[in-house]
Amino acid sequence: MEISVGHTPDSDDAFMFYGMFTDKVPSPDFKVNHVIEDIEKLNRKATDPELDVTAVSVHACAFIPGYTILRSGGSFGINYGPIVTAKKMMTIDEIKKCKIAIPGKMTSAFLLLQLMIGKFDYVEMNFSDIPEAVKSGKVDVGLVIHETQLSYEQEGNVKILDVGEWWDKTTNGLPVPLGINVMRTDLGMDTIVKFDKYLQASIEFGIEHFDDAIEYAMQYSRGKERSLIEKFVKMYVNKVTVNMGDPGEESIRRMFAMAKEKGLVPDFEISIANK
The missing domain is CATH 3.40.190.10 (Periplasmic binding protein-like II)
Known part of the structure; x- marks a missing residue:
């Protein structure tokens, strides 16, 4: 199955997709065409689904009902963030x-x-x-x-x-919900779960081959030195990135509950991939 995948020109995204985009983690099910855009452009594209899979800000989920949140590939801060x-x-x-x-x-x-x-x-x-x-x-x-x-x-x-x-x-220690990957809901939960596991395998490969994945990610360093990029990647490719688990899911739901209470987002229901 040929699918389009959008990610940002950021080193943490590149690190996560290193295994997938270099075919070091092959898939018998998916042929990936990747699209690189700034996060806000990807957020806006997702309001009228152009891409099968895309990185988006968690906030954008309030405005993109056609997508389901993947359990892997999220950027969550652990007591740090913007x-x-x-x-x-x-x-x-x-x-x-x-x-x-x-x-x-x-x-x-x-x-x-x-x-x-x-x-x-x-x-x-x-x-x-x-x-x-x-x-x-x-x-x-x-x-x-x-x-x-x-x-x-x-x-x-x-x-x-x-x-x-x-x-x-x-929130008494919940991870900070920042960025996630989403997939078109109309592709079906079986396909969504299958791609989710593929992305998780790519992230795990990057972690296991850290130096090579960092070298690949450096093309998106925007002139920053390698030591800073390594620190940044270690901050935002963490255990919640591999799989958000209950803490990641709870943090997303908590943010939207708070935002709905203050009238900052419309009333909506989020869709998250099956475990």
């Missing part, structure tokens, strides 16, 4: 008065920050442009994701809020 940066320290009240640069309205980071501080004024921009926009004064505050969570000091900015730590304390 951060908010500025050129100087600020109080939450000061932050709320600023226009905050966000990496997209459908990103989980945006939803989590709204849950943390309430609604706020924002401007959307590509996540990789946010650190420089903060440093140059184009914006006062930036919501930062991906490897720029680790490099903000090198970019001359300071961390003023830690969304991941807030989530960890608020």
Whole structure:
């Protein structure tokens, strides 16, 4: 079966798909054509299903009823996640008065920050442009994701809020739900489960062949040094990535319950692949 698979130009996604996309983990069932797009573009594509399988922000699941969440391939933070940066320290009240640069309205980071501080004024921009926009004064505050969570000091900015730590304390230690992979529901649960296991095998292969998988992922390093990319991958390719299990599923359901209560997402039911 030929299927289209979308992932982001990010090192953690590349690491996860290394085995699959290099045919080091072959499948008798699937021939994969992969599409690489920024996460917010993939989120928007998923609202009118273009891809059979795609990485999306967990937040996007509120707007893509045609997809089922896979149990493997999720990006969950373990007491860490998106951060908010500025050129100087600020109080939450000061932050709320600023226009905050966000990496997209459908990103989980945006939803989590709204849950943390309430609604706020924002401007959307590509996540990789946010650190420089903060440093140059184009914006006062930036919501930062991906490897720029680790490099903000090198970019001359300071961390003023830690969304991941807030989530960890608020939920008594649930993983931070950020990114997941989804598959078109109309392909049927048997096919979805079969692909889910294929993706899980690719992730496990990457973990077992860490150095080779990192070397492959470095093509998406955006100029960051290898040591930082290794740290980033180890943060976001963890045991919950291999299989979200009950903690990952509970964290997704908890985030949406909180968001529905505050009127931040429509009322909907999520679909998650069978165990």
